[in-house]
Amino acid sequence: RQAQYRRLRNKPSLTKDGVEITLQMNAGLLVDLPHLAEAGAAGVGLYRTELQFMVASSFPRMREQQLQYEQVLEAAGDKPVTFRSLDIGGDKVLPYLRSIQEENPAMGWRALRLGLDRPGLLRTQIRALLNAASGRDLKLMFPMIAEVDEFRQARELVDKEVKHLRRHGHATPENIRLGVMVEVPSLLFQLDELMDQVDFISVGSNDLFQFFCAADRGNTRVADRFDVLGVGFLRALKRIVDAANKAHVPVTLCGELAGRPLEAMALIGLGYRDLSMSPASLGPVKAMLRTLDAGRLSARLLPRLEPGHPDTDIRTYLRRFAAEL
Numbered sequence: 001r002q003a004q005y006r007r008l009r010n011k012p013s014l015t016k017d018g019v020e021i022t023l024q025m026n027a028g029l030l031v032d033l034p035h036l037a038e039a040g041a042a043g044v045g046l047y048r049t050e051l052q053f054m055v056a057s058s059f060p061r062m063r064e065q066q067l068q069y070e071q072v073l074e075a076a077g078d079k080p081v082t083f084r085s086l087d088i089g090g091d092k093v094l095p096y097l098r099s100i101q102e103e104n105p106a107m108g109w110r111a112l113r114l115g116l117d118r119p120g121l122l123r124t125q126i127r128a129l130l131n132a133a134s135g136r137d138l139k140l141m142f143p144m145i146a147e148v149d150e151f152r153q154a155r156e157l158v159d160k161e162v163k164h165l166r167r168h169g170h171a172t173p174e175n176i177r178l179g180v181m182v183e184v185p186s187l188l189f190q191l192d193e194l195m196d197q198v199d200f201i202s203v204g205s206n207d208l209f210q211f212f213c214a215a216d217r218g219n220t221r222v223a224d225r226f227d228v229l230g231v232g233f234l235r236a237l238k239r240i241v242d243a244a245n246k247a248h249v250p251v252t253l254c255g256e257l258a259g260r261p262l263e264a265m266a267l268i269g270l271g272y273r274d275l276s277m278s279p280a281s282l283g284p285v286k287a288m289l290r291t292l293d294a295g296r297l298s299a300r301l302l303p304r305l306e307p308g309h310p311d312t313d314i315r316t317y318l319r320r321f322a323a324e325l
């Protein structure tokens with residue numbers, strides 16, 4: 001199997017009916033970067049910056065952050081990297097960050113919420129990223145956004161930092177693209193406003209599903225109770241990709257879903273064309289999609305999402321569809 005996947009590495013990522021699917025990888029530490037070439041990924045679709053903070057014993061200084069981002073960009077060469085601003089809090093605990101005991105940390109003071117309340121922290125990170133990407137492209141997205149206005153505030157912080165650097169004669173990135181992780185269901189009802197503001201979006205299906213079904217992603221009693229291939233969640237994912245396509249906003253999906261071949265197949269059927277996953281999943285997903293007729297799959301899958309369709313067991317249907325490949 002491994003040898004078979006390695007042979008696929010340099011083969012085009014095309015479905016049988018010629019639809020191009022971009023496969024990127026998720027990373028969080030410098031040691032992950034060699035996988036870019038090994039797995040044949042098109043870029044880093046999600047760089048989890050909090051990993052550096054989680055393995056440190058105190059807040060990494062601006063220079064340390066900058067150095068890591070420089071090394072990541074250097075290692076990626078001309079492949080794009082999408083950085084995500086700090087997603088701490090929730091299940092990602094920093095022993096040196098004093099915070100109150102929370103009843104529901106996943107829904108608590110975390111990610112961009114913390115960043116906007118402690119702008120010093122977020123601005124330091126933004127400055128490190130701007131410095132590291134000077135003269136090249138910077139792609140940065142913000143986690144756990146529940147209201148479009150939070151993104152506006154984050155963008156304002158970036159604009160301020162850019163002005164500050166320019167005023168002091170520093171070079172800045174040639175091109176800055178700012179995006180939003182869609183991982184809180186409230187954004188599903190603000191999609192038009194969201195698309196007006198962002199340069200790209202990335203669906204964080206791990207958190208989106210946890211909040212969609214109110215089922216803690218880390219609690220085994222409930223995490224597997226509901227199916228990600230259930231009609232409700234698939235409709236939600238379809239709504240997001242449709243809104244992005246309509247507004248010509250690039251959309252990636254970077255949750256664990258993307259790395260499981262059957263689920264990745266469903267995503268392609270819904271219209272997703274850019275998936276980011278752990279490096280080990282690239283081979284299996286590519287092997288799957290190269291045997292797939294995406295048009296035929298969509299024609300079969302989408303009617304099943306319509307209200308009143310008699311067969312609601314989509315997982316079983318997709319398994320049968322996959323078995324015919």
Ligand code: PEP
Binds near residue numbers: 183203206207208255
């Ligand atoms: C997600 O929520 O789907 C995601 C990609 O982010 P994380 O798993 O780091 O929360």
Ligand code: MG
Binds near residue numbers: 143207
């Ligand atoms: Mg998340």
